[in-house]
Amino acid sequence: MKKNLLMLLVLFLACSVVLAGCGNGNNGENAKNTNTANEPKAEEPKTEEPKAEEPAAVEPFTVSLRHIQIGDAQKNRKAILDDVVKKTEEEVPGLKFELDGVEDSVNRFTKLPAEMAAGNPPKIFDLFGGAGDALKFAKAGRLLDLTPIIEELGIKDKFLNLNQFTLDGKVYGLPIGGSSEGFYYNQAMFEKYGLKVPTTWAELETAAETLKKNNITPFASGSKAAWVPNMLVNTLIGRYAGPESIDGFAQGTAKWNSPEVVAAYAKYEEWVKKGYFTKGELGKEYADQMNEFVQGKAGMLFDGSWRSSVFKDEAQAFALTNKTGYFAMPAVDGGKGDQTFINGNYSNGYGFSADLKENELTAVKAFIKNLFNEEMQLRGLLEDGLLPSIQLSDAAMGQATDPIVKQVLDTYKNAKGAFSHFDSTIQSDVYKETEAELQKLIAGKTTAQKVGDAIQKAQDAANAKK
Amino acid sequence: MKNTLRNPYVYLMFIVPTLVLYFLFFIYPMLQSVYYGFTDWNGLDEKNFVGFENFVTAFSDEVFRQSIWNNVIFILFSVFIQVPLIIFFAILISNVTKLQGLYKTTVFMPSILSTSVIGILWGFLYEPEEGIINGFLGLFGVPDIYWLAEEKWAMLAILITNAWQWMGFFIVLILAAILAVPREINEAAGIDGATAFQRAWYLTVPLIKPIISVVVMLSIAGAMKVVDIVLVMTDGGPINSTEVMASYMVHESISNGKYGYGTALSIIIFAFALVLTALYQLTIGRNQERIEY
Numbered sequence: 190m191k192k193n194l195l196m197l198l199v200l201f202l203a204c205s206v207v208l209a210g211c212g213n214g215n216n217g218e219n220a221k222n223t224n225t226a227n228e229p230k231a232e233e234p235k236t237e238e239p240k241a242e243e244p245a246a247v248e249p250f251t252v253s254l255r256h257i258q259i260g261d262a263q264k265n266r267k268a269i270l271d272d273v274v275k276k277t278e279e280e281v282p283g284l285k286f287e288l289d290g291v292e293d294s295v296n297r298f299t300k301l302p303a304e305m306a307a308g309n310p311p312k313i314f315d316l317f318g319g320a321g322d323a324l325k326f327a328k329a330g331r332l333l334d335l336t337p338i339i340e341e342l343g344i345k346d347k348f349l350n351l352n353q354f355t356l357d358g359k360v361y362g363l364p365i366g367g368s369s370e371g372f373y374y375n376q377a378m379f380e381k382y383g384l385k386v387p388t389t390w391a392e393l394e395t396a397a398e399t400l401k402k403n404n405i406t407p408f409a410s411g412s413k414a415a416w417v418p419n420m421l422v423n424t425l426i427g428r429y430a431g432p433e434s435i436d437g438f439a440q441g442t443a444k445w446n447s448p449e450v451v452a453a454y455a456k457y458e459e460w461v462k463k464g465y466f467t468k469g470e471l472g473k474e475y476a477d478q479m480n481e482f483v484q485g486k487a488g489m490l491f492d493g494s495w496r497s498s499v500f501k502d503e504a505q506a507f508a509l510t511n512k513t514g515y516f517a518m519p520a521v522d523g524g525k526g527d528q529t530f531i532n533g534n535y536s537n538g539y540g541f542s543a544d545l546k547e548n549e550l551t552a553v554k555a556f557i558k559n560l561f562n563e564e565m566q567l568r569g570l571l572e573d574g575l576l577p578s579i580q581l582s583d584a585a586m587g588q589a590t591d592p593i594v595k596q597v598l599d600t601y602k603n604a605k606g607a608f609s610h611f612d613s614t615i616q617s618d619v620y621k622e623t624e625a626e627l628q629k630l631i632a633g634k635t636t637a638q639k640v641g642d643a644i645q646k647a648q649d650a651a652n653a654k655k
Numbered sequence: 656m657k658n659t660l661r662n663p664y665v666y667l668m669f670i671v672p673t674l675v676l677y678f679l680f681f682i683y684p685m686l687q688s689v690y691y692g693f694t695d696w697n698g699l700d701e702k703n704f705v706g707f708e709n710f711v712t713a714f715s716d717e718v719f720r721q722s723i724w725n726n727v728i729f730i731l732f733s734v735f736i737q738v739p740l741i742i743f744f745a746i747l748i749s750n751v752t753k754l755q756g757l758y759k760t761t762v763f764m765p766s767i768l769s770t771s772v773i774g775i776l777w778g779f780l781y782e783p784e785e786g787i788i789n790g791f792l793g794l795f796g797v798p799d800i801y802w803l804a805e806e807k808w809a810m811l812a813i814l815i816t817n818a819w820q821w822m823g824f825f826i827v828l829i830l831a832a833i834l835a836v837p838r839e840i841n842e843a844a845g846i847d848g849a850t851a852f853q854r855a856w857y858l859t860v861p862l863i864k865p866i867i868s869v870v871v872m873l874s875i876a877g878a879m880k881v882v883d884i885v886l887v888m889t890d891g892g893p894i895n896s897t898e899v900m901a902s903y904m905v906h907e908s909i910s911n912g913k914y915g916y917g918t919a920l921s922i923i924i925f926a927f928a929l930v931l932t933a934l935y936q937l938t939i940g941r942n943q944e945r946i947e948y
Binding site: 298299302303305306325326328329331413414468469470471472473617618621625628629632634 | 698699700783799801802803804805806809889890892893894895909910911912914
């Protein structure tokens with residue numbers, strides 16, 4: 190009897206071990222399924238059809254693809270990506286992409302760095318250029334050298350700007366589009382209060398002051414994540430200290446505590462004190478500032494050109510649909526350098542794991558060919574308002590009829606040049622310091638001069654390292 | 656059979672695989688992470704041994720010191736505000752005769768929700784313009800408070816949310832102890848003329864001391880390792896005012912890519928938690944005599 194009981198127990202244990210194993214397998218499968226649950230499944234049978242026809246039987250394989258096109262504001266971008274995925278799957282026998290959508294900042298600051306450290310990033314992933322991301326990963330040998338691929342595809346010279354992805358002459362990532370940042374404004378509100386679209390600094394401040402007097406927040410802002418207010422600071426520095434200062438910090442030719450840079454921070458401080466930004470902005474997310482703006486609680490919004498497609502979609506912009514305008518930051522009084530420069534970036538795009546098998550490399554090549562071409566770039570511009578990263582003909586560019594996109598393009602035309610974001614030129618330690626100090630400035634805990642001094646201290650320390 | 660069992664090698668045969676597994680999955684990773692704490696590893700490049708540099712940096716790091724202080728606030732709040740309230744509510748519920756089950760379930764409810772849900776839920780309550788809390792305070796003429804956006808309020812807001820989440824769990828724990836106390840003792844005291852307060856203070860509380868001691872210790876341990884609620888509600892902000900040790904460790908190691916430094920911080924957290932709980936056990940915890948009815 191006892192023996193039987195023991196046998197039963199052992200059997201039970203053995204079974205549970207086996208079942209546990211099964212359980213894990215299933216879980217893995219389920220996780221995959223939920224990941225792809227939102228993706229169109231229509232292409233599945235198609236990939237199987239050719240298999241049935243040619244009994245040569247290609248080995249089916251999957252390639253992981255991390256993207257950040259989740260949520261309503263990104264749906265146009267997602268549709269383009271889906272088409273590229275579908276086309277690539279049709280071209281490469283046996284290929285199945287496994288899409289994994291992750292929120293932008295989670296991917297950039299949490300998930301991807303952890304995966305890079307562990308050495309298991311997805312095969313294709315959304316990647317930012319610059320010292321803090323692409324170049325850091327490239328130095329550690331985690332990114333695929335794309336130079337031979339883009340040469341083979343003949344698109345090497347078509348990109349407008351690959352600086353932020355280039356290390357020692359090799360290209361490690363491809364920007365999906367370009368962007369600039371400026372002020373969006375509520376046209377109806379500007380009309381109501383008789384405000385002009387600001388072309389000078391005085392007009393901008395008059396507009397802000399008038400809105401403030403009428404109990405409307407002049408600039409919608411959500412500064413819980415400090416990169417959001419840093420966009421405005423970045424452009425202010427470009428105006429006050431000149432476009433070349435942005436690259437100069439890391440090179441040691443520009444100083445954060447120089448009078449010009451401090452002047453930029455002082456302007457920001459002045460606006461904070463005057464109450465031009467959203468109350469309680471330190472508790473608000475990036476998405477909150479857009480909500481505040483489309484709800485008509487704020488008159489202006491400093492944001493990237495990548496947001497322009499929101500304003501032609503009634504489901505997202507509500508009353509503001511097609512009633513939003515865009516203008517670049519006007520020239521500041523006493524600013525250094527060319528005041529027509531805008532901030533222009535070709536920094537967000539795709540990177541690829543250095544660790545690829547033969548067939549995965551084929552898939553990557555096909556993916557690049559299908560995504561980075563004139564047709565897709567034009568679609569990005571027309572459907573999504575995303576500035577192209579590949580040179581397009583004037584005729585193609587002329588097809589852009591969306592008023593905001595046209596305004597964004599006009600600011601490009603009127604500018605003599607562009608400066609990039611300092612987050613792609615300065616070391617990540619210094620960038621963190623700019624974020625911490627800016628939030629202190631917003632909370633009224635520090636002054637512009639102290640901000641400059643503190644960041645310069647971090648800059649000196651970072652420059653001394655290399 | 657008997658001889659086999661007397662053979663020491665047989666025992667070894669059974670023990671060794673377990674020991675190997677234990678070493679492989681528990682001891683080795685722990686030792687490895689201790690080693691990382693002494694390097695300047697950034698997750699990508701070569702690791703360099705830097706000695707105690709990370710630990711020295713940690714204690715001169717203003718934000719880390721702030722986060723230690725925030726953990727201390729968490730501990731003080733749980734022990735001196737949460738625990739008395741927990742006992743109060745437990746005694747209150749134990750005296751209810753009708754619908755006791757309903758009360759028990761209601762107070763326990765928050766403990767089964769995930770912290771992310773609670774963080775987001777309370778985020779709505781704390782919303783400055785539309786949130787119910789400011790709406791209520793507004794009835795008394797209190798101007799809008801920016802709970803999660805102002806340094807002076809953010810920590811309190813998190814403490815309240817955290818207390819709301821965990822109090823129910825402890826209330827049910829203490830309630831069980833109270834209900835285990837034989838009814839006769841309480842009734843006898845009642846006949847002797849003791850008021851409800853006297854019975855609670857002189858009878859119930861002393862009788863459930865051992866379980867209170869456990870609750871205090873669990874609260875301390877919980878306050879030492881608190882992190883999720885902070886990450887969900889404020890992410891350590893505004894300006895690091897709600898950063899706790901664990902959230903700072905997450906930020907430094909993952910977002911800032913300082914894995915070596917982050918590991919050093921985790922070693923410090925571990926040491927703190929160990930010392931605190933040991934101290935508690937050696938001083939207060941040990942003095943609890945067994946109570947028998």
